[in-house]
Amino acid sequence: MPEYTGHAEIAGGGIGGLTAAAALARRGWTVRLHEREESLRAFGSGIYLWSNGLAVLENLGVRERATADAHHGRWIQTRNRRDNVMSRIPVNRSGGVEVLTILRERLITSLVEAAATAGVEIVTGSTVTRADPGGFLELADGSRHGADLVVVADGVGSRLRDGLGLLRGRRALGQRCARMLIPREPGLVPEADEDDYIEYMSGRRFLLYTPSSATDLYVALVCPTGDSEAIGDPLPTREWIRSFPHAAALIDRLGPVSRWDDFEWIELHAWSKGKVAVLGDAAHAQPPYLGQGGGCAMMAALGLAHTVTRGAGTLGDRLRAWEARERPLIAHTQRFSFRVGRLNDVADRPRTALMAVLGRSRAFGRSRLRAARAIPTGASPI
Numbered sequence: 215m216p217e218y219t220g221h222a223e224i225a226g227g228g229i230g231g232l233t234a235a236a237a238l239a240r241r242g243w244t245v246r247l248h249e250r251e252e253s254l255r256a257f258g259s260g261i262y263l264w265s266n267g268l269a270v271l272e273n274l275g276v277r278e279r280a281t282a283d284a285h286h287g288r289w290i291q292t293r294n295r296r297d298n299v300m301s302r303i304p305v306n307r308s309g310g311v312e313v314l315t316i317l318r319e320r321l322i323t324s325l326v327e328a329a330a331t332a333g334v335e336i337v338t339g340s341t342v343t344r345a346d347p348g349g350f351l352e353l354a355d356g357s358r359h360g361a362d363l364v365v366v367a368d369g370v371g372s373r374l375r376d377g378l379g380l381l382r383g384r385r386a387l388g389q390r391c392a393r394m395l396i397p398r399e400p401g402l403v404p405e406a407d408e409d410d411y412i413e414y415m416s417g418r419r420f421l422l423y424t425p426s427s428a429t430d431l432y433v434a435l436v437c438p439t440g441d442s443e444a445i446g447d448p449l450p451t452r453e454w455i456r457s458f459p460h461a462a463a464l465i466d467r468l469g470p471v472s473r474w475d476d477f478e479w480i481e482l483h484a485w486s487k488g489k490v491a492v493l494g495d496a497a498h499a500q501p502p503y504l505g506q507g508g509g510c511a512m513m514a515a516l517g518l519a520h521t522v523t524r525g526a527g528t529l530g531d532r533l534r535a536w537e538a539r540e541r542p543l544i545a546h547t548q549r550f551s552f553r554v555g556r557l558n559d560v561a562d563r564p565r566t567a568l569m570a571v572l573g574r575s576r577a578f579g580r581s582r583l584r585a586a587r588a589i590p591t592g593a594s595p596i
C-alpha cells in the first residue's frame with residue numbers, strides 16, 4: 215500500500231496533540247502544532263501510565279527518558295472507611311499488567327522532545343479559533359493555515375470541536391478533584407504500604423495516594439461537586455481527616471490547592487469531519503478512575519498517524535477506518551471508568567461487600583484492564 219503523507223496542522227499541545235504531532239512527523243508528515251499557552255507546561259501532579267501508553271512512548275522513542283525516575287508500585291489497593299483492604303490488584307509482576315507513575319511535567323517534556331526531534335514546528339502563544347473541514351485552521355491573530363490533515367486536540371472544553379458540530383453528549387459527572395504534589399517522606403502511610411498505590415474511600419469522598427518518583431508524592435482528593443465543606447483553598451483538612459482519620463498524617467502535609475477540576479464525559483457523533491480529526495479529551499474525555507484518559511489519547515493519536523499514513527482509500531476512508539478501529543475500546547474504557555466512579559455513591563458497607571465480589575471476578579478484572587493491556591495500533595517500531 216503506498217504511504218500517504220502531507221502537511222498537518224494541530225490545535226492543542228497536551229498529551230493528545232503532542233503524541234499526534236510526533237507520530238505524524240516520524241511517519242514523514244510536516245507538522246505544525248499550535249498551543250495557546252506561552253509554554254508547554256503540565257499542571258503539577260503525577261500520572262499513571264499503563265502498558266498501552268508505555269508502548270506509545272516506546273514507539274516515539276522516548277519511553278526511557280519519560281520513565282527514568284518512574285515509580286513502579288507492587289499493588290493497587292482500595293481501602294474502606296475503616297482502613298480495611300476491599301481489593302488488591304497486583305501490578306508490575308512477570309506476565310502481568312505494567313503500570314508506572316511519573317510526573318506529568320516529565321511526560322510532557324518527553325513528548326515535546328519526541329516532537330521536536332521529529333521536526334515538528336511548535337508554536338506557543340498561538341490560539342486557534344476555528345478548524346475548517348475543508349482543511350485549515352484559523353488563528354486569533356487572523357491568520358489561516360491550510361493542511362492535508364487538521365488535528366483538534368484542545369481538551370475537554372474544546373471550542374473547535376463544538377464549532378464543527380460534532381458533539382453528541384457532554385455530561386458533568388458531579389465529582390470534583392484537587393491534585394497536589396508533595397515530597398515523599400516516611401510516616402505518611404504505614405511503612406508496609408509506602409510503595410503501593412492506595413485508593414481510600416469513605417462515604418462519597420475519595421483520596422488517592424500515588425508515589426510518582428523517589429521523591430515526589432501525588433495526592434488526589436475527590437468529592438461531590440456539592441460537598442462545600444470539603445472543597446476550598448486552603449484545603450479544609452479537618453473535614454478530610456474526619457473522613458479519613460487513618461490518613462491524618464498525609465492530609466496534614468497537603469499544601470495549597472491551585473485548582474479543583476470537574477469530571478466530565480464527552481461523546482461525539484463522529485471523530486472526524488472532512489479533513490479534521492478530533493482526539494483526546496476533546497473527543498472522548500472520561501472520569502479518571504482507570505487512569506486511562508491520557509493513555510487513550512495517546513493510543514488514538516498513534517492510531518491516527520498510522521492509519522492516515524498507511525491505510526487504504528481517500529483521507530475520509532482512512533479517518534473512518536481509524537475511528538472504527540480505535541473507538542470501541544476507548545468507548546468501553548469510558549463506560550467502565552464511569553461505572554467505577556459510581557462506586558463513590560454506594561454506601562460504605564455495601565460497597566465493601568461489592569468490592570470484595572468484584573475483586574474476585576475475573577471478568578471484571580479483564581474488563582477493567584482491557585485498554586491497559588491493549589497493543590496500540592501502529593505501536594511496532596517504525
Ligand SMILES: Cc1cc2nc3c(=O)[nH]c(=O)nc-3n(C[C@H](O)[C@H](O)[C@H](O)COP(=O)(O)OP(=O)(O)OC[C@H]3O[C@@H](n4cnc5c(N)ncnc54)[C@H](O)[C@@H]3O)c2cc1C
Pocket residue numbers: 225226227228229230231248249250251260261262263340341342343367368369370391393434475493494495496502504505506507508509510511
Ligand atoms: C484528576 C485527573 C487525573 C487523571 N489521571 C490520569 C492518569 O493517571 N492517567 C491517564 O492516562 N490520564 C489521566 N487523566 C486524564 C488525562 O489527564 C487527560 O485525558 C489528558 O490530559 C487529555 O489530553 P489532551 O491532550 O486531550 O487534552 P489537554 O491535556 O487538556 O490538552 C489540551 C491542550 O490544548 C490547549 N488548547 C486549548 N484550546 C486551545 C486553542 N483554542 N488553541 C490552541 N491550544 C488550545 C490547552 O492549553 C492544552 O494545552 C486524569 C485526568 C484528571 C482530571
